[in-house]
Amino acid sequence: MGVGIKVEKLNAWFGKTQALYDITMEAFANHATAIIGPSGCGKSTFVRCLNRMHETVPDARATGVVQIGDLNVYNGTAAVQIRRRIGMVFQKPNPFPTMSIYDNVAAGLKLNGFNDRKRLEEVVERSLKLSALWDEVKDQMHKKSGASLSGGQQQRLCIARALAVEPEVLLMDEPCSALDPISTGKIEELIFELKERFTIVIVTHNMQQASRVAEFTGFFLLGKLVEFDKTEKIFTTPSDKRTEDYITGRFG
Amino acid sequence: MRSRFHQGLDELRARLLRMGGLAEQAVDRACQAYIDRDLARCQAVLEGETLINAAERDIDEFAFDLLAMQQPMAVDLRFILAVTKINSDLERVGDQAVNIAERVMDLVELPKVELPVDIPRMAAAVAAMVRRALESFIEGKAELAQAVLEMDNVVDRMKDEAFIILVKAMNENPEVTRQALDALLVARNLERVADHATNIAEDVIFWVRGADVRHGGNPDNPSRQEINDAHSS
Numbered sequence: 001m002g003v004g005i006k007v008e009k010l011n012a013w014f015g016k017t018q019a020l021y022d023i024t025m026e027a028f029a030n031h032a033t034a035i036i037g038p039s040g041c042g043k044s045t046f047v048r049c050l051n052r053m054h055e056t057v058p059d060a061r062a063t064g065v066v067q068i069g070d071l072n073v074y075n076g077t078a079a080v081q082i083r084r085r086i087g088m089v090f091q092k093p094n095p096f097p098t099m100s101i102y103d104n105v106a107a108g109l110k111l112n113g114f115n116d117r118k119r120l121e122e123v124v125e126r127s128l129k130l131s132a133l134w135d136e137v138k139d140q141m142h143k144k145s146g147a148s149l150s151g152g153q154q155q156r157l158c159i160a161r162a163l164a165v166e167p168e169v170l171l172m173d174e175p176c177s178a179l180d181p182i183s184t185g186k187i188e189e190l191i192f193e194l195k196e197r198f199t200i201v202i203v204t205h206n207m208q209q210a211s212r213v214a215e216f217t218g219f220f221l222l223g224k225l226v227e228f229d230k231t232e233k234i235f236t237t238p239s240d241k242r243t244e245d246y247i248t249g250r251f252g
Numbered sequence: 253m254r255s256r257f258h259q260g261l262d263e264l265r266a267r268l269l270r271m272g273g274l275a276e277q278a279v280d281r282a283c284q285a286y287i288d289r290d291l292a293r294c295q296a297v298l299e300g301e302t303l304i305n306a307a308e309r310d311i312d313e314f315a316f317d318l319l320a321m322q323q324p325m326a327v328d329l330r331f332i333l334a335v336t337k338i339n340s341d342l343e344r345v346g347d348q349a350v351n352i353a354e355r356v357m358d359l360v361e362l363p364k365v366e367l368p369v370d371i372p373r374m375a376a377a378v379a380a381m382v383r384r385a386l387e388s389f390i391e392g393k394a395e396l397a398q399a400v401l402e403m404d405n406v407v408d409r410m411k412d413e414a415f416i417i418l419v420k421a422m423n424e425n426p427e428v429t430r431q432a433l434d435a436l437l438v439a440r441n442l443e444r445v446a447d448h449a450t451n452i453a454e455d456v457i458f459w460v461r462g463a464d465v466r467h468g469g470n471p472d473n474p475s476r477q478e479i480n481d482a483h484s485s
Contacts, residue, residue: 236325
C-alpha cells in the first residue's frame with residue numbers, strides 16, 4: 001500500500017543558487033499528485049528531493065522535512081534505503097540496453113542480493129503485469145533486450161523495474177513527454193490502476209494530463225509553491241491569479 | 253498558438269454580442285409592436301428570429317471547436333461554458349419576442365380596449381434587465397450582473413400584479429377577455445425574458461468569479477459531493 005508524503009519547509013540549492021523556497025505540501029496515500037509549472041520552476045528538483053536524488057548533483061543540497069510514511073528522508077536514513085521505498089520513472093525511458101527484458105525488471109532485486117529464481121520469476125511477472133506490459137513481452141522476455149522495445153513499452157518496462165522492488169511511492173518526472181498519444185494513454189491508464197497500491201507524484205508539462213490523472217495538483221513558480229489544491233479546483237477556479245495566468249497560457 | 257486561442261475567444265465574444273444585439277432588438281420591437289399595435293414590427297420580429305437561430309448554431313459550433321481544439325482551462329473554460337449557456341438564453345429571448353409578436357397579431361384583429369395594466373412599464377423594466385445583463389457580459393463585471401438578479405424580483409411582482417388585475421378585468425367585463433388574455437400572455441412572456449436575463453447574469457458571475465449563484469446560491473442546496481454520494485449509495 002502507498003503511504004502519504006509530508007513536506008515541510010523544504011529548501012534546495014544548486015551551489016549558491018536556491019532552487020526551492022520553503023515548500024510545504026502533502027501528497028496523500030494512494031492518490032496521484034501532479035506538479036505543474038513552467039520550465040525552471042523547481043518541479044523536477046522538488047520530486048528529486050523526495051528520494052534524495054537531488055544530492056547526487058555536485059554542490060546540491062536540501063534542508064527541511066520530508067516524511068514518507070514513517071520514514072524521515074533527511075534524518076540520517078541511508079539514501080539507498082529511501083530509494084528502495086520510493087521508485088522513480090524519468091522523462092526518457094532508460095532501460096539497461098544490454099540486459100534482457102526480464103533482467104531489466106529483476107535488476108533492482110538482484111542488486112539487493114535477491115537470488116531465489118522462482119521468487120524472482122514471480123516478481124518479474126507481477127511487475128510486468130502491473131505495468132501492463134506482460135501480454136506484449138511474456139513470450140520473449142528472456143531473449144529480447146529492453147532496448148528493442150518501442151518507446152512506450154520501454155517506459156512501461158522502466159515502471160515495471162521501479163515496481164519490482166515494491167516501493168510505496170512512485171515518482172514520475174514527465175513520464176510521457178517522449179511518448180506518442182497511444183503510449184501516453186496506456187501510461188495514464190496505468191497510473192490509475194497503480195494508485196490502488198502506490199502513492200504517485202507526477203511532474204508534467206501537460207496540463208490535460210495533470211487534470212486527467214491526478215486528484216491533487218501543485219503549481220510551482222520560481223521555486224515556490226504558489227497553489228496546492230484539488231485538481232478540479234486548480235483547473236476550473238484557481239485561487240491565485242498566477243496559477244490562472246499559467247494554466248490559461250497567458251505566460252510560461 | 254495560445255494567442256490564436258485568445259483571438260478565438262475575442263471572436264466568440266464578438267459573435268455573442270452580435271447575437272445579444274439581435275435578441276435585445278427583438279424584445280424592443282415586440283414591445284413597441286404591442287404598444288402601437290404595429291404589424292410591420294411584428295413581421296420584423298418574425299424575420300429576425302431566423303437570424304437569431306442561425307447565430308445560435310454558429311456560436312455553439314465555434315465554442316465547440318474551441319473546446320475540442322484548444323482544451324481551455326480555468327477562466328477561459330468558464331468563459332466558453334458561460335457563452336454557450338448565454339447563447340441558449342438569448343435564443344429563448346428571441347422566441348419570447350416572437351410569442352409577443354404573435355399575441356399582437358391576434359390583438360390587432362380585436363377592438364382596442366383600455367386595460368388597467370401597465371405593460372409598457374413592465375416591458376421597459378425587462379428591456380433594462382436584458383441590456384444590463386449584456387453590459388455585465390461586455391465589461392466582465394459581476395457587480396453589474398448582481399444588479400440584474402435583484403431586478404428580477406421587481407419584474408416577478410409586476411407579472412403577479414398584472415395577472416390579478418387582468419383576471420379581475422375579465423371577470424368584470426367578459427367582453428374584454430380575449431384582449432386581457434393576450435395582455436396576460438404578453439406579461440408572462442416578458443417575465444420569461446426577465447428570467448433569461450437573470451440566467452445570463454448568473455452565467456456572467458460564474459465566468460468572472462467562478463461562483464455558482466443559480467437558485468439563489470442557496471447553501472442549503474446539496475453540494476456536488478453530496479449529490480455524488482447520494483448517487484453512489
